[in-house]
Amino acid sequence: MGTPRWASVALFLAILFVALAPLSVLAGGPPVEPPGLEQAIAAQEAHTDALLGRAGVVGTAVGVGADGQAVVKIYTSAAHVTGLPHRLDSAPVEVEVTGEFVAQSIGESSGTERLIISGGQLYCTTGTLGALVTPVNGTLGALSNAHVYAGQGSTTNGTVQVGQNGDWILQPGRVDMTDQACGSPQEIDNAVIGRLWQYVPIKFSRKANNTVDAAIAWLTGPKGVDNTTPPDGYGTPSSTPAPAVLNLAVQKYGRTTGLTKGTVTGVNATVFVRYDKGVTRFVKQVITSALSGGGDSGSLIVTQAGNHPVALLFAGSSSSTIGNPIDLVLGAFGVTIDGGP
């Protein structure tokens, strides 16, 4: 053996160093996952629908327990919800009393009638009528969100709407009526612009793959609706959609914040969105800089250059706005935007 002893020691140290290097990367690099995460996710996925069907359960999540172990969390509207499991498959369960998740509070009526404000008959809510579409029952239809036209209602059958096709669609929405809180019967009668034609039910689950919160009313009666925004808006949308691409300059006109401008900041987004009864998940969404506030749901997000429709606004936070890609919305009903070139 001609190898000197120092060489074999150096070789051993080199091997030891190389072998341990990945461990140090691990320690400083990716997050350390709680044990049992895979099982907890699988259990949540398998049992959420059944859990959400139980009275008092308002949501589920995967979280970390006090011992650092991944757990399935069950959120309840009140203490003393009985009969909940302590384990789901092999995952431990933690019950947390969150109360019901509350949507944005209803503010005072502005009393201002704008052409594109709209809402459903059943609930004292309001949103925005984003665009006219065609063909709907051989005539024009008015596009907005399902939660604007059909309400958020209860969560029967795992969906959040309870509106019925044929329900009156009102303009202005009941929040904006002035005779009395949420409108007098006479005021509601006078506000009818159409009837609910179709909506896409929203699946209510944190594992749901909702893509659109959309509904269409067909226009009836003497009270016409124009395809153009009020004078302080962007005018008439184009009937030719544009795909959402990052940094695209966009704008919208809505009931609450009027005309606002921003850019597309995220595409292909997956988001949790809170409705009256809890949180659900949407996929393939478009995110823009903040464009909106409560009451702007249903606004059409269009390009600043040419007013080409990009997305149907339905949710947001103080810093971001979320819309459904317009091609998915139009495709769900087989309609096109009634607009300019």
Add this chain to the structure above:
Amino acid sequence: MKGFVASGCVWLLASAVVCGQSWAEAGWDATAMRQRTIEEALEAHTGRLMAIPGVVGTAQGLCEGKPCIKVLVARKTPQLLKRIPATVDSYSVAVEESGEFRAFDR
């Protein structure tokens, strides 16, 4: 000595393969795999990212002009930031405090 070197290399090789596999299975990096497109990376990791309490969304975005993965959080806290990787399949991750998203009716 030769035997020692050989067994060391075999052990090293085995540990590298094991490390590579666990890396890929952990899903935070795929340097051992073919480069995924950013769409594939989002698809592969969104479930895991959104299982982290406090994460409210993921999206494909641009960070200083380069494609990146945005992780939207209700509130940026040191504990949450620790749990979100700096890169996913070699795409940089930008954590943004978006707040919670709500349906925008009134």
